[in-house]
Amino acid sequence: MNFIKGMTWGWVGIRGQWATEEAKHSMKEMKERLAVNWTAIAFQGLQETAHSTEINYKSGTVVTDDEVYWAINEAKKLGLSVCLKPVVNCSDGTWRAHINFFDLDVPCEPKWSEWFESYTKFILHYAKIAEETGCEMFCVAVKWCKPIAVSRNGENLFEKYVKCIQVSLLIIVTSIKKAR
Template structure:
């Protein structure tokens, strides 16, 4: 249904490993909310049978609700280096597990990191992650920077695709894309907006990254934002793809979806705009 409603040509499958807090070293990617490898492989095969490209995105979140951009050990005292090494070893194990699966299932891209802002200064350790992941997966490797943080990543030369979580406000979207263009040109890499979105509530177009926003239901707000997004991206040929958050993994009935004020697309008029924009580019 997602392809029929939006004319998308790819699906980004997000997998959410968990750690207890922002300074916990252990990463659990086998908890009961994660699909089994067999379930995931079946879904990838099904997606490919529909003609969709498949992008695998294994991320890590904190159980206590802290955003993953805060994960770090530099604020834990002078003996923190061992904790950094331990976390990166666990993180590498997590990524290698899905790198193997991505290779076996012929995924088109692996997003091996997402919005881990306070870890990015550990350039050497990130380069080791990339090197080890490449031993198991020979497809396109992408790192997803957090919004406004693209300049802080020092290992862009080691990836194939520069990604960003591009939740930029409607009024500054063009400006931020022009800023990112300079980074893309510096490293001569492919660029994809690997995640972006806007809630269907008043105020979200100006602050699409504010997931706790609770304005009144507004389809017009969501449509206006995506219209601007597609217009601005169409002016810049260095942008090679847009990933939109989100399509529900389990669909409620249409009446319930129509009342949703969040990012989900199903059951909302914005699907028609997205379908038109993507159909024109195929």
């Protein structure tokens, strides 16, 4: 792999703001003025709160698949290598590091297993787009204050990824621990 000189483009991505002349100009300026050879095309899926288990990546303010395809194609036309980077955020403004559930399943309460089911669909949806479009890399970027359940549930996600996707995977997992 050659030296990577990259920059994130599109964050946070609002429906209707991509696939425009202004967005095209923005990406071109990034390439020409900063001399980047890579871009992380970053955008969000949204869940209502830090305790919600459904991730919306198809409606509302979330960029459309057509916009994601557009951004990848524009980057490729400019000669950029692409890292596709879908990220989960909370609609209520809570920092995503605070997405959290009980360690053990509690009846009638939201569960890590339910969240990971939705997260897996979200990630695999965009991983397939990354593969279809020839992205050089796919980034799973997560932050959690409480990584115990994450390791238990996350292994299944990465097993599914490895079985069906042929794109280099960059995993950024940040565990934020309180200072003692």
